[in-house]
Amino acid sequence: MAERLKSLGFKKAVSISPSTAKSDVKLESAVDGKIIQNSLGEFVLKETLYPMNHQHGVVTFHYDFHTETINRTAKITPESPSLERLLFIDTETSGLSGGTGTFAFLVGYGRFSSEGFLLTQLMIRDPGEEPAMLLHLINQINDKDIFVSFNGKSFDIPLLQNRLVLNRLPVKLREFQHIDMLHISRKLWKYSLESCSLKTIESAILKFNRNSEDVPGWMIPDIYFAFLRTGDPSGLKEVVYHNAQDILSLAALFIHVSKLLAGTLSPSCVPVDDLIAISRIYWDLGSYEVSQKILKSILPRTKTAEQRVMINASLGRFFKKMGHSNEAIQYWQEAAENGDAAACIELAMYYEHSIKDYSTALHWCEKGLQASKNGDKNPASSRFLISTQKRMTRLQFKRSNHV
Template sequence: MKAKLARLIKTTEPKQQIETPDDVEQAKWKALGGEILTFEKEWCVRLKEMYPLESMYHDFTYGEARRAVREATHPFFAVDVPTDRVLFMDTETTGLRGSGTSIFLIGFARIHEGHLEMVQYVLPHPAFETAFYYHFLNDIGDEVRFVTYNGKSFDWPQIKTRHTFVKSKVKELPAVGHVDLLHASRRLLKPTLESVSLKAVEAHFGHERVDDLPGFLAPMHYFQYVKEREPDILRPVIEHHHADCLSLVSLYTRLTHLVEGDGLMFGEERAHWLSDLGNEDAALKTYAQLDNPSKLAKMRQAMLLKRTGKIDEALPLFEQVGSIESLTELAKHAEHQTKDIDRAIVYTNRALELVEARRTVLKQTAFRAQRELQHRLARLERKRL
């Protein structure tokens, strides 16, 4: 009877919940403001922070950044989606290359009507990539434009590679476009800076980071975090990544101001860039507005005028440049278009004189140019006979 009563008492007592290591770790993430997202038997962490549009990062408010995104007309910076579909995205990985490299932190800044939203996703365990990508891809939607720093060559290919391992369970990758600010920084700042890393460009504009975790240490922090399951170990990496994303917002704003504005410092570069992108009308308009163009600008303008059938406007510019290349263009025009062989010979001889002057500096290049011009001169002499 006593045994039966003991069993009855035992069955009415509530069962104690056993706290698992996941429970302990998730509680720590929640204490840091993290949100636990689950998928099947996996989970990941989402961190969110909101900033009003009046908030400033470096020299620009997020409201100014929103205007830059909406109003950019330069082909490199212009986007064809609503502002909240433009994601200033960055990742942190366990290495730089190779099939074993994983992304353990991915995030983006996104500008809405009344605020900027900063979102980060943390992979708590290498085996939980399905939950990680499931929630990231669901949150960003079916069509986005990424603003990154080397993301077109690194971050996005890494995402695509890792997606192949989980694509049977998560949605397809979205339709994407890229504004890779590394390429913009190279074009605008490479002559000035030895390095165009994001941190170097920030420092160039007066915003050198203090007490920031070097990027190469991020994998070490992640591996240590996975081993100890202590979120505080990842805090410096998360802060570094957070700063990278917000820096992309500021840098996009600054660079669009440089190329969209009237700054003489970047006027020629803007024209060259438009020409390289195939926007010939805009490039010619920009070249025509330069107050004191260099010989390089005049030469590129002349070649563009020639290519677009405006040779009469190009000829005076070729004369002004007076280089081997421009004199060769004048010689070709005289020979083939106006049939003025004597003038073609004059231009060719002038070009040969420049080649002779260059020989002591650039022997191989000069010899090649000399051979080509001598061949042209011999043909012209035969035509004159």
């Protein structure tokens, strides 16, 4: 690590000289970019065109995928905008916290076009070039564009909006429609992956591994300040690579998730946990029949008791909503027998209100309490415990007064 830091321009504090000589190598040359000038100054621009057969891990870039469901999930209107309207965006910044003094020294964005995926990266050689870079950025976008990011709703777009305000460039980026792939990734993989970081998703889902040119994100602010001090752009070459891979992974993830949600991938190639998560997404969208069909199709493929519990409990919920109680209790019974507390309470309610069998209802309440105490993933909160105990008290009263 010490050698890596040294190669990127870092020095021990005692060895730093205020008059460090500037490098003869220019940033625009080092990154194969060019200088752009506008009314507010200069900055560096780099463009890279990736053909539509570009391979990023297991994902091939092309136009043959449907985006309706992913757009519905992100509440995008209309639900089928042209791919050219999508702006895949990521920033590299002077700090990781996103505070008032933090600025983006590199803004990368990509678009699909008839020729392929065009990646554009805007860089500033010093903070004074920020206004020119931001002016160019806002001239390349319009209010019909849809941002696609990874945590951009919380970080990149608020940061850019703040810098636009400070530079008196009145464009309201927060009003643009936005698909944040972090939020959708959590819906899909929060139970099956150790984390939903882009790095984890790259490795586990996209099957993509970066090469030795990459640099850890936590090092990037210091690399930029080392460049400001020395003028040596060698470290920034790796930052430019890092940013490019972030955006390519973002586009690949968008394609992959679009196919997952559209059901165009072979079901046998999609893990059961992913299909369970997809069924939840369709349920949340109000597509109950689609959700139910997915769950029924994967029930024979389950490998764990936990998967069977989740599927049976969800199918019970579906048939209850459709008014088919007899079918619902079959699935709830399966889930309850495997320790699902919520399914136990559904059975208790059924036997209390529909069958008037208070003893059986009490039995399922007791099983529900036991399941919640065993630490399963169903609601074992104090509210759940209190409501179940109240239900049991009521059932005991009803049973003692039942003739």
